[in-house]
Structures are given as C-alpha cells and as structure tokens.
Amino acid sequence: MESAISPNMQHGRKSGFRRFLHKLNEQKYLQAMAIPGVIWMIIFNYIPMYGIIIAFKEYDITLGFNKSPWVGLANFKEFFSDERFWLIIKNTVGISFFKLLVGFPLPILFAVLLNELVSVRFKRAVQTISYLPHFISWVVLGGILMNWLSETGLINIILTKIDILKQPIAFLAEPKYFWGIAVVSEVWKELGWNAIIYLAAIAGIDPELYEAATVDGAGRFTKMFKITIPCISGTIAIMFILAVSGLMNSNFDQIFVLRNPLNADASDVIDIYVYRMGIEAFRFSYATAIGLFKSIIALILLLTANGVTKKLTDKSLF
Amino acid sequence: MKIKSSFGDKVFDVFNITLMLIICFLTLYPVWYIIVYSFNEGKDAMLGGIYFWPRKFTLDNYKTVFSNSDITTAFMVTVARTVITTTLHVFFTAMVAYAFLRKELMGRKIYMAMGTITLFFGGGLIPYFLLIKSLGLYNTFWVYVIPGMFNFYNLIIFQAFFRELPIELEESAKIDGANDFVIFTRIILPLSTPVLATIALFVGVYNWNDYFMGVIFINNPKLQPIQTFLYKVIAQVTSNQMLAYAPGGIATRNVTSQSLKMATMVITTMPIVCVYPFLQKYFVKGLLIGAIKG
Numbered sequence: 001m002e003s004a005i006s007p008n009m010q011h012g013r014k015s016g017f018r019r020f021l022h023k024l025n026e027q028k029y030l031q032a033m034a035i036p037g038v039i040w041m042i043i044f045n046y047i048p049m050y051g052i053i054i055a056f057k058e059y060d061i062t063l064g065f066n067k068s069p070w071v072g073l074a075n076f077k078e079f080f081s082d083e084r085f086w087l088i089i090k091n092t093v094g095i096s097f098f099k100l101l102v103g104f105p106l107p108i109l110f111a112v113l114l115n116e117l118v119s120v121r122f123k124r125a126v127q128t129i130s131y132l133p134h135f136i137s138w139v140v141l142g143g144i145l146m147n148w149l150s151e152t153g154l155i156n157i158i159l160t161k162i163d164i165l166k167q168p169i170a171f172l173a174e175p176k177y178f179w180g181i182a183v184v185s186e187v188w189k190e191l192g193w194n195a196i197i198y199l200a201a202i203a204g205i206d207p208e209l210y211e212a213a214t215v216d217g218a219g220r221f222t223k224m225f226k227i228t229i230p231c232i233s234g235t236i237a238i239m240f241i242l243a244v245s246g247l248m249n250s251n252f253d254q255i256f257v258l259r260n261p262l263n264a265d266a267s268d269v270i271d272i273y274v275y276r277m278g279i280e281a282f283r284f285s286y287a288t289a290i291g292l293f294k295s296i297i298a299l300i301l302l303l304t305a306n307g308v309t310k311k312l313t314d315k316s317l318f
Numbered sequence: 319m320k321i322k323s324s325f326g327d328k329v330f331d332v333f334n335i336t337l338m339l340i341i342c343f344l345t346l347y348p349v350w351y352i353i354v355y356s357f358n359e360g361k362d363a364m365l366g367g368i369y370f371w372p373r374k375f376t377l378d379n380y381k382t383v384f385s386n387s388d389i390t391t392a393f394m395v396t397v398a399r400t401v402i403t404t405t406l407h408v409f410f411t412a413m414v415a416y417a418f419l420r421k422e423l424m425g426r427k428i429y430m431a432m433g434t435i436t437l438f439f440g441g442g443l444i445p446y447f448l449l450i451k452s453l454g455l456y457n458t459f460w461v462y463v464i465p466g467m468f469n470f471y472n473l474i475i476f477q478a479f480f481r482e483l484p485i486e487l488e489e490s491a492k493i494d495g496a497n498d499f500v501i502f503t504r505i506i507l508p509l510s511t512p513v514l515a516t517i518a519l520f521v522g523v524y525n526w527n528d529y530f531m532g533v534i535f536i537n538n539p540k541l542q543p544i545q546t547f548l549y550k551v552i553a554q555v556t557s558n559q560m561l562a563y564a565p566g567g568i569a570t571r572n573v574t575s576q577s578l579k580m581a582t583m584v585i586t587t588m589p590i591v592c593v594y595p596f597l598q599k600y601f602v603k604g605l606l607i608g609a610i611k612g
Contacts, residue, residue: 040414048449253529299438
C-alpha cells in the first residue's frame with residue numbers, strides 16, 4: 001500500500017512546488033519590491049525585539065545577545081528595589097496624567113470653537129498659525145523656555161512687575177515647577193496640531209443635521225452640544241484610547257531637553273532613566289529590563305483602555 | 319435660511335474671536351521674540367526690556383553664526399540628511415506599500431502581519447542602540463538614512479490612498495507589457511502626489527527636528543545635525559564656545575552667547591516654517607486617512 005500512495009504524494013508535492021516556482025517567477029518584480037521591506041523590518045524591528053532577551057541576561061558586549069549568561073529576573077528585581085523606582089513611576093505617570101487631563105480636552109474645545117468662527121478666512125488664518133509650534137523642534141523650544149524661565153528671563157520680569165513675585169525664581173532649577181512647565185509647553189506646541197483630526201471630523205458632519213436643528217429652533221450652543229460633539233464622539237474615543245495607551249510615554253524629546261541635575265527629582269521618567277542607565281552608564285541589561293517593564297505596562301493600558309471604551313461607546317481600535 | 323442672530327450669539331462671537339486672537343498671539347509671540355532678540359545687539363538685549371521690536375538693530379549675530387564653521391557644517395548635514403532620507407523613505411515605503419497591497423503577492427498576509435506587530439511591539443532603546451553599533455552604522459552618515467527609510471504606519475497611509483486609485487489603469491498597463499515596477503513608478507507614483515507630499519512633510523519634519531540620533535549615534539562633530547549642535551549649546555550652561563568663533567571686531571562689541579543662540583534658533587527653524595503653509599492642505603488630508611485606517 002505504501003508504495004502505491006507515495007509516488008502519488010510525491011507527484012502532488014512536486015507539482016505544488018513547481019507551481020510555487022512558476023508563480024514566484026511570474027511575480028518576481030512584485031516580490032523584488034516587497035522583500036526589501038520585509039528584510040528591513042526583520043533587521044530594524046525584529047532583531048531589536050529579539051534583543052529584549054538581554055533583559056534576562058547579563059549582557060556582555062564581547063559575547064552578544066546570544067552568548068551572554070542568563071540571570072533570570074535579577075534585573076527586574078533590582079529595578080523594583082531601586083531607590084528611584086517609585087519616584088520614576090510617579091513622574092512618568094504624573095506628567096502624562098496631567099498632559100492628558102489638560103492636553104486632551106483642549107484641542108477638542110479649540111476645534112469646536114474654531115468651527116464656530118463665521119469668517120472662513122479668519123478661521124483658516126487661525127488654523128495655520130496654530131499649527132506653527134508643531135514644526136518647531138523641542139531643542140529650539142527648550143532654548144526659548146530656558147531663556148524665559150531663567151532668573152533674568154521674561155516670565156520673571158513680568159511676574160515681578162505685576163507684584164506676583166517678590167524675588168525672581170529659577171523655574172527650571174526647582175523640581176516643583178517641572179511638571180507644570182512640561183504640561184504647558186506641550187499643550188502650547190501641539191494644541192493646533194491635535195485639533196486637526198477633530199476639525200476634519202467636524203467637516204464630515206452632514207450639514208442637513210444643522211439645518212434641521214435650525215428649523216427646530218435650536219440655538220448655537222444647542223447645536224454645539226447636541227450635534228457637533230456627539231458626531232465626533234467616535235473620533236474622540238479613538239484618540240482617547242491612543243492617549244491612555246501612551247501614559248507611560250512622557251515625550252522623551254521634550255523632557256530630555258528640559259531636564260537638568262537640579263530638577264532630576266521631577267524630570268526622571270522611565271525613558272530618561274533607560275537612557276541614563278543604558279547609554280550613559282552602559283548598564284545595557286538593566287536598562288533593557290526597565291524598558292521592557294514599561295512596554296508591558298503600556299500594552300496592558302492599551303488593552304484596558306480599548307476594552308473600557310468599547311463597552312462605554314461601542315468604539316474601539318480592535 | 320438666515321435666522322437673525324440673537325444678542326447672545328453676538329456676545330459669543332465677540333468672545334470667540336477675542337479668544338482666537340489671544341491664542342494666535344500666544345502662539346506667535348515666542349517665535350517673534352527670538353527673531354527680535356536675534357536682530358538686536360547682544361549686550362543691549364541682556365539689559366532686558368525688548369519685547370516687540372529690536373532696540374539696537376544689528377546683523378552681527380547672524381554674521382557670527384554664519385562664520386562659525388561648526389554651525390554651517392551642521393546645517394549642511396541637516397539639509398543632506400533631510401533631503402536624502404525623506405526622498406528614500408517616500409519612495410521605498412510607497413514601493414513596499416504598493417507591493418504589499420497587491421492581492422496575488424505570495425506571503426502577503428505574513429508580511430502584513432509582521433508589519434502590524436511592529437506597531438505595537440518594539441525592542442526599545444538599548445537593543446536598538448546595540449543593533450546600530452553592531453551593524454557598523456554608529457558614527458556614520460548612513461545612521462540617518464538606512465534606519466529612516468521605512469515605517470509601517472506610513473505604509474498604511476500609503477495603502478489607504480492607493481486603494482482609491484482606479485485599478486483599470488494598472489490592468490491596461492499590464493496588457494501593454496509593463497512590469498510591476500514600471501507600473502508603480504510610471505502610473506501609481508504620479509497619481510499619488512497628495513499622499514507623497516503628506517508623508518514627505520511628516521518624515522521631513524522629523525528628520526529636520528531630530529537631535530537625539532545625533533546625541534547617541536554620532537561622535538564626530540562634522541556629522542552632527544544642527545539640532546544636536548543647538549542642543550549641546552543650550553544644554554551646556556557654559557556655551558561660550560560659540561563666542562570664540564566670532565570674527566575679531568564683532569565679539570568684543572556686542573554679541574553674547576544668548577544672542578547667538580537666538581540667531582541659531584531662527585536659522586534652525588526658518589526653513590521648515592517656510593515650507594509648511596504650502597503643504598497644509600495635503601497633511602490635513604493625510605492625517606485624516608491615517609486616523610481612519612490607523
């Protein structure tokens with residue numbers, strides 16, 4: 001029996017393989033366009049993912065990812081008992097939380113109010129101006145902030161002139177002001193940019209809804225709250241999921257520019273600590289473990305936010 | 319159907335317009351301030367009191383900055399990096415996006431799944447740093463280019479756009495004997511200017527404004543981008559190194575490290591600020607596609 005089946009199978013396999021080769025030859029140009037992208041992803045996305053294993057090893061640069069000795073969860077244990085652990089968690093979540101609290105509703109409000117402007121030209125001008133800060137780098141913005149917030153800077157001049165302050169304050173040298181500076185500067189930079197998505201959503205609302213409401217005698221505020229905001233609630237939900245899942249990210253580029261040894265107690269967030277431990281102190285395995293801890297929390301946050309939003313609004317990412 | 323606006327509506331309009339004017343002022347003023355400061359004599363600016371207009375107008379800050387070879391080199395590195403990486407990124411990512419979109423592509427599902435995973439998981443800073451070092455990209459110009467050539471999120475935006483293109487065009491080209499690469503470069507790309515402009519703007523802005531790659535991957539001052547140079551000048555309190563480059567007469571007269579920083583900031587920011595209003599209509603569209611599909 002065996003001998004009766006096997007030639008058949010072999011034949012089937014062979015022709016399958018031949019068909020595969022034929023098809024591959026037919027789409028050789030297409031594959032030649034696709035495969036470089038796959039190779040790029042393997043090198044720049046998947047090898048670093050594989051490199052995460054060094055979080056469980058004691059990485060030795062001469063031995064590489066594979067041959068470095070395993071240490072189990074030692075790096076994680078060390079992080080959890082690190083004297084700065086709670087401070088770093090507090091700073092990371094705290095800065096992000098206040099950015100979310102202030103920075104999430106304001107672009108929605110801004111978009112709704114912008115939509116209420118009667119003059120199209122003025123509206124467009126405000127929009128163009130409000131995008132501007134998005135295109136300014138954090139380095140330049142950090143430079144402006146350091147200048148303005150210094151003891152002889154503009155903010156101190158104004159505050160002492162109107163008698164709010166008696167003595168000028170070096171704002172960036174004191175931890176207690178750092179969160180506020182981070183939140184305000186981020187909102188300033190991204191308000192207009194973050195409103196684009198809501199403006200686009202508002203532009204997609206059927207104008208007949210507004211006309212019908214006008215006929216029914218609805219005023220402007222009624223229309224704003226009963227039509228505009230409900231119609232963009234789907235977009236709001238999606239943006240909220242994304243914002244919550246980013247709670248462990250506190251914008252590295254920004255904080256890296258604004259931090260200094262004097263405000264470290266308020267500016268050491270997870271990403272900064274990974275940099276300090278890894279790039280500055282060469283503790284590659286320890287820093288990788290901290291980064292992995294962050295990724296896991298971020299993933300849990302993403303799934304939770306997605307689930308909760310799905311239950312509440314029927315809208316979700318996946 | 320014009321309905322007479324009520325008193326309440328008028329009050330609201332006035333309030334709203336005023337609020338928008340305040341927002342515009344708060345947005346523009348910091349930028350205006352660095353421009354004004356950069357055109358003022360440095361020592362005079364240190365006395366304070368400059369808010370809206372230069373008190374002692376001068377071009378010395380700019381003359382000093384442009385005579386500093388470190389800054390001009392860094393500026394050229396940034397220009398080269400932005401132009402080369404953006405061009406390659408747009409072409410390469412669009413090409414892969416198009417290939418991944420074609421139904422007959424064998425392995426399509428696996429390729430797309432591999433990409434989707436990269437949206438949610440990554441290795442993080444340290445494994446990436448070690449990879450760049452072991453690839454030999456550390457301290458070379460190519461560290462800006464090769465790792466910056468591709469991005470799966472942008473691929474999704476490209477695909478959302480390509481899906482809307484009429485498929486008949488591809489089919490008729492194929493009958494005429496064109497291969498997939500020719501179809502992509504001769505038919506797909508020319509029809510895709512809006513999305514190409516959007517992605518080019520995103521990638522261009524990122525490359526222009528990024529300072530971090532220069533901080534961690536570049537040691538050679540001749541290869542650092544201008545944002546990294548500016549970061550080092552700003553972050554290090556002792557930034558008088560810039561003054562050392564000032565041409566003899568100017569330095570002693572009125573240039574300060576602060577006024578030089580301001581001029582450098584203006585030079586760093588201007589190119590990108592000049593470009594974006596022209597691309598505005600594209601990126602609004604592009605962001606929308608990204609939001610729906612992403």
